[in-house]
Amino acid sequence: MYTQALSTERPAAVSGPAEDPALLARFQARIDAEERIEPMDWMPRAYRQTLIRQISQHAHSEIIGMQPEGNWLTRAPTLKRKLQLAAKIQDEAGHGLYLYSAAETLGVSREELVGQLLSGKAKYSSIFNYPTLTWADIGAIGWLVDGAAIMNQIPLCRCSYGPYARAMILICKEESFHQRQGYEIMMTLARGTPRQRAMAQDALNRWWWPSVMMFGPSDKDSIHSDQAMRWKIKRFTNDELRQKFVDATVPQAQYLGLSVPDPDLRFDAASQHWLTGPIDWDEFWRVVKGDGPCNKQRLELRRTVHADGAWVREAAEAFAEKRRARRQAKAA
């Protein structure tokens, strides 16, 4: 679904002997020439560390992102909606797995990455620390959260690191289905009874600002955006992407006949952009730092599910062992 915390932390701490300036220069020249970097190529340690962190945070976000949606799976209003939601959740798991394997090409193990999520050391997108209170939230997540994710992910398809860019191409193809199914849920509710309309409006009210914040801190507060841009890991700044999202989404809300919960929102004729009111960055930092409505619950459930799934992994190993033994007996 999405990666955001990316620019909320200090650049990855990298220690070790100084790197050869000639190699560094050649690496930057390759990036500047739009060459892709592949796993076995030489790369600066900081580039590797930044990518490991970004890709794994992105993977963790996909995995945790299954929870708010899974909350409504058994209560979907129709069988059709249930099948659609199950397919979407399955995609999130798939996206997590594509991304973990992309991160592993940088020399980090799957166990280490999963361990970082379970221990609480790793971050994931803070949007998933908000609760899904009604069915309309499933519509709002698909429309807004996946819509914001697409804005962020399309440029990542041209990221300088080959395996990450390729994983993003697979993911972007599937995200489009996510956004459209979400918007269709919103359309159905918006055209429904007054209570259904109110539900849709309530979901927009609660998900609008967290979605706008998904692009991360404003450019003037973003810590390591510049380096990521120089390395062409990032192609647009947080504020540029946020503006694209707002410009695309406001007319979609108008089409639904719903109002965006921002009294200061206005269309600026000169720049041809929708301008939002001030963003509550205190809330953003609170949620990033662990104080969102569901941070604790999300992590606890992830740990429980991991522990409860241990028997499945053990059974798979036992079965693999049995198959090997049988094959050996036959060969003997």
Place this chain on the structure above:
Amino acid sequence: MTEKLWPLYEVFLRPRNGLAHKHVGSLHAADDEMALQNARDVYTRRGEAISIWVVPSKAIIASAPNEREALLEPSTEERKPYRHPTFYDIPDEVGHM
């Protein structure tokens, strides 16, 4: 029971007959058969393939990027232009060749 680290497999898909299998990513599995099943679940949720290959990553023998020059440079067009049709001037009157 302590969990073993499952080996890594590379996944290749053939989108349809007439096309070669193409690398799409990797995954972990307890054995070959499960790798194939996992590849089905992870990489083909939308009819992306009519055939799947999974290959243990450690079975792939790869050329090293720093040997590229010695290994592959000699065959580039700059070095051996005469291996390419455009190297040869054929008068237009001869027609398409």
